[in-house]
Amino acid sequence: xxxxxxxxxxxxxxxxxxxxxxxxxxxxxxxxxxxGPGIEDVRVSRTELxxxxxxxxxxxxxxxxxxxxxxxxVFLRRGDNLMSATAVKASxxxxxxxxxxxxxxxxxxxxxxxxxxxxxxxxxxxxxxxxTGLEAVAKAKFPDNEAILANLEAADLDFHFPFxxxxxxxxxxxxxxxxxxxxxxxxxxxxxxxSIRTLRVGGDRDxxxxxxxxxxxxxxxxxxxxxxxxxxxxxxxxxxxVDDPQLNGAFVTVMxxxxxxxxxxxxxxxxxxxxxSAVYNxxxxxxxVVLLMVLPRFTESLHPGKGGNPAFSSYxxxxxxxxxxxxxxxxxxxxGTWMYQLQLRIEQTRERIxxxxxxRSNMPLALLFVPQASTxxxxxxxxxxxxxxxxVGVAAIILAGLGLWWLRTSRTLKRLSEEENTLNGxxxx
Amino acid sequence: MRETxxxxxxxxxxxxxxxxxxxxxxxxxIATVYAAYQVVQGRPEPETWNALAWIILLFTAFNxxxxxxxxDRSEVLAYLRTAVQPLHFMLARTLHNVVxxxxxSCLVVFFMGLLLGWAKLDGMRIAGFxxxxxxxxxxxxxTLTLLALIAARAGAGFGMTAVLxxxxxxxxxxxxxxxxxxxxSGVSLADTWHxxxxxxxxxxxxxxxxxxxxxxxxxxx
Numbered sequence: 001x002x003x004x005x006x007x008x009x010x011x012x013x014x015x016x017x018x019x020x021x022x023x024x025x026x027x028x029x030x031x032x033x034x035x036g037p038g039i040e041d042v043r044v045s046r047t048e049l050x051x052x053x054x055x056x057x058x059x060x061x062x063x064x065x066x067x068x069x070x071x072x073x074v075f076l077r078r079g080d081n082l083m084s085a086t087a088v089k090a091s092x093x094x095x096x097x098x099x100x101x102x103x104x105x106x107x108x109x110x111x112x113x114x115x116x117x118x119x120x121x122x123x124x125x126x127x128x129x130x131x132t133g134l135e136a137v138a139k140a141k142f143p144d145n146e147a148i149l150a151n152l153e154a155a156d157l158d159f160h161f162p163f164x165x166x167x168x169x170x171x172x173x174x175x176x177x178x179x180x181x182x183x184x185x186x187x188x189x190x191x192x193x194x195s196i197r198t199l200r201v202g203g204d205r206d207x208x209x210x211x212x213x214x215x216x217x218x219x220x221x222x223x224x225x226x227x228x229x230x231x232x233x234x235x236x237x238x239x240x241x242v243d244d245p246q247l248n249g250a251f252v253t254v255m256x257x258x259x260x261x262x263x264x265x266x267x268x269x270x271x272x273x274x275x276x277s278a279v280y281n282x283x284x285x286x287x288x289v290v291l292l293m294v295l296p297r298f299t300e301s302l303h304p305g306k307g308g309n310p311a312f313s314s315y316x317x318x319x320x321x322x323x324x325x326x327x328x329x330x331x332x333x334x335x336g337t338w339m340y341q342l343q344l345r346i347e348q349t350r351e352r353i354x355x356x357x358x359x360r361s362n363m364p365l366a367l368l369f370v371p372q373a374s375t376x377x378x379x380x381x382x383x384x385x386x387x388x389x390x391x392v393g394v395a396a397i398i399l400a401g402l403g404l405w406w407l408r409t410s411r412t413l414k415r416l417s418e419e420e421n422t423l424n425g426x427x428x429x
Numbered sequence: 430m431r432e433t434x435x436x437x438x439x440x441x442x443x444x445x446x447x448x449x450x451x452x453x454x455x456x457x458x459i460a461t462v463y464a465a466y467q468v469v470q471g472r473p474e475p476e477t478w479n480a481l482a483w484i485i486l487l488f489t490a491f492n493x494x495x496x497x498x499x500x501d502r503s504e505v506l507a508y509l510r511t512a513v514q515p516l517h518f519m520l521a522r523t524l525h526n527v528v529x530x531x532x533x534s535c536l537v538v539f540f541m542g543l544l545l546g547w548a549k550l551d552g553m554r555i556a557g558f559x560x561x562x563x564x565x566x567x568x569x570x571x572t573l574t575l576l577a578l579i580a581a582r583a584g585a586g587f588g589m590t591a592v593l594x595x596x597x598x599x600x601x602x603x604x605x606x607x608x609x610x611x612x613x614s615g616v617s618l619a620d621t622w623h624x625x626x627x628x629x630x631x632x633x634x635x636x637x638x639x640x641x642x643x644x645x646x647x648x649x650x
Contacts, residue, residue, distance in 0.1 A: 199645050248599070255596040262592050267583045276579050279642045283575060284597060286638055290631070291600045 008341075019334025026328040030175045030395070033320060035386065037065040037120040038163030042113050042128035045097075049133045053103040058085065058129065060115060062094045063168060063386045064160075070117030070153075074098045076129055078108040081142040082149065105140040106131045121155025125165060162318050166236060167304075168386040173232055175324050176394050179332035180225035181250070186333050187218030187340060188257070192285045195278035208274035209351065211281060212264065213343040215257050217405075221336060222254045224401045228394040235382045235390050246303035249292040256284045335402075342409050349416040356423050432513060436521030443498055444529075450496055451529070458489045458537050466544040475613040478548035482541050483606050486562060487569070487598070489533050494526050494573040495590040501581060515647035519640050522578070527570035534566035535559065549613050557618045558609065564625060565605040568632035572598055575639035575646075582646055601631055 039062055046057035060074065067090035074085035074096070085098040096115075113128035161171055191214035198207035229250070234240050241247065263280055267273035382389045444451050465481045473481065509518065538559050550558055573594050580589035608624035 199642075202645075202648065245603075248603075252596045252599050259592045259596060263579070263583060263589065266585050266589060272582070275645055275648075276582055279645050280576070280579055280593060283635075283638055283642055287572075287597050287600060287635065290634070295600055295603060295627075 012341075015334060016338050019331050019338065022327045022331030023335060026175050026324065026331050027395070029324040030172045030328075030391070033324065034158070034160045035064050035169055035171070036157060036160040036163040038063050038123050038165065038168070039065075039113065039115060039125035039128065040094075040165075040168070040386065042125050044129070044132075047132065051104070053101065054131065054134055056100045056102070056129075058098055058100055058113075060096050060098070060113065060125075062096070062115070062120075062123070064094075064163065065115075065123070066093050066117065066119045067091075067096045068093050070119045072096060072115050072117040072120075073148075074100075075114050075116075075148050076100065076111035077114055078111045081107045083111075083142045084148050100129070102131055102134055103140070103142075104134060105137045106134050107136070107138065107140045107142065109136040116152050118153050119156050121157070122152060123163070159320055161320050161324075169388040170232055170236065170390045170394075171321075172391040173228065173394050174321060175328040176391070176398055177225060177228040177232060178325075179329045180221045180228065180398070182329050183332045183336035184218045184221040184225060184253075187214045187221065187336055188253075188285065188288075190214040190337075190340065191218065191281060195281040195285075198274050198278040199282070202275070205270070205274065205351070208270075208278065209347040210344060211278065212261075213347050214340050215260055215281070217336060217339045217343050219254065219257050219261070220339075220401065220405055222250070222257070224398055226250060226254060227397050227401070231393050231397065232390055235379070235387055244303055245295065249288075249295075252291060253288055256288060260284065339405065339409070342413065346409065346412055346416065349413070349420060353416060353420055353423065356420075432517040433520045433524070436513060436517055437524050440498065440521060440525040441528075444525075447498075450498070454489065454493055454496070454529070454533060455536060457492055458485070458533050459540055461485045461488060462537060462540040462544060469545070472546045473548070475548040476610070478541070478545060479606065479609040479613055481545070482537065482558075482562070483565075483602060483609060485541075486534055486537050486565065487602065489537060490530050490566065490569040490573060491587065491591055491594065493530050493533060494570065494577040495580065495587045497581070497586075510647065515644040516640055518647070519574075519643035523571055523574045523636060523639060526574045526577075527567050530566035530570045531563050534562040538562050549615070553618055554612045557621070558612050561605055561608045561612070561625065561628070564628040564632070565601060568601045568605075568628050568635070569598055571632050571636035571639060572601065575635075575643060578643065578646055601628065604628055604631065 039060060041061045043059045043061070044056050045059050048055040058074075072088055072090065074088055076083045076085070083100065083102065085100045088096060088098040090096040109131060110127045111129045111131070113125045114122055115124075116122045164171055191211045194207045194211040194214065198204045198211060201207070229247070230240050233242060233247075260277060260280055264273055264277050267276060382393070462485060465485065469477060469481070542555070547555060573590065576594040576597065577590045580586065580593060583589060604624055604627045608621055608628075611621045611624070612618075
């Protein structure tokens, strides 16, 4: 019995090369394209209340801004009411101080803060300023309006990603975290199709091997998606895990497919195993569609892209994100299918060895756990420089996870092919 | 249809004859409610009441679907394989589970009300809650029947049913707990009917999937 190794066609190698180039491009874009300017925080450092109203010393912290050179102007806004700040003084590029004088009766309790400057254009912070100690009266009006809005400077910026409050630099996760799920769905879809194939011929071995390979690799991507998502959530929502339909759906998906592997591990007979697991796979996939596509639409969600939260759809017009995101998805998907082919080779080799040897091997099952929120020293590290460390952490998790996979896979492949060679050698001799 | 009805009566008779199986389920449900009563010491908050009711129903349902009937002996199965079509077997089995689970759900609600009070439910809302529980039991029955049969076919028992089933019944649990908490917070039946529709759709959908997929489990080898 001579088993020829499956050779990969030049076209497949070309595709893999394209995938690698795309991933290289993705990482390059993710870490080099600058973020647009924005306001990180607005702090009131001193309040002085008099009979006529209040005077507030305000400090504005920017991110990626150029306050020293842009001659910034600051104003408050609520509806039609505008109020300029005086004594604007930039301490450095990302911090400026100004003074706001308000009358006793103000039109609202809180105002959006706007900064306009030469290079950065107009940037804003919603509800950044609270008029504490003053009386909010609906009828009150601020006097000067047109003067402020006249001759505003337009933005003059290079290629950049859009600034979103609170999300800030971690918007780069769009190219790292989101494609994990896209790739997982592609792989689970492959598994679904192969399970149908398995059932149609009543326990097809090839279809079964393909289905389980796709699930194993897809599960790896799913776990990486959960880990990267939980890191991001900790520094965006303040908790490692929140009760949210999108998160529950993701977690349940991973559990369902872990259950698939447990089920496979418990059946000895190969033919029965292929059929039972295919039935479970189809049933599970259909319910997942309900769980992930239908139910979340009827509930509210914090997750970007769900329940009216900003996500890719609102950036559709942003060419910078689009230029980085689409290639990223394609690159990760190509990598995923490549990994799937390697995993498939492992399954096939194992099967051949088992046939020759009549031994069985067991698969390990990775257990998930979500750690508790911890001390604030983490906070200072990860919140620094616009949450850029979150992006680095996410990239590190993905690289470590995939690195681990490739190391394990190449070792397993090598060991299995050696085993098979010695086995064939003894047969031939 | 006649075959399905016959098989269903057959399962039912077997259950009635071997009384210990169904009596064990009833005892489990009541004992769990009683344990909950002992743990919370009296009248719990509405949220706690709601959570307890659904969790107890969930555990009872897992117990209910994964018990072994007399019919699951391999000799009986070997005979049934030659005698009936898989679709009829599946429909009868699902119906049997649905009837048993619905009865158990009513029992659970009754004892919850008796021991733990009705929290903030009143009048029509009690009826709504009982209806929601029954519909949930139907949805759990259609979903878990196939999974329990997979587990039985794999030669594994309750544990495997739980591993395979718990993630997959989550849609049902999410909808029914929402229904429960909405009723608790005073939402009228008319304003929460969409949850009933969801539960019905989930039950119907998983029933159809089960019926389509079961023949692949049925074959002897």
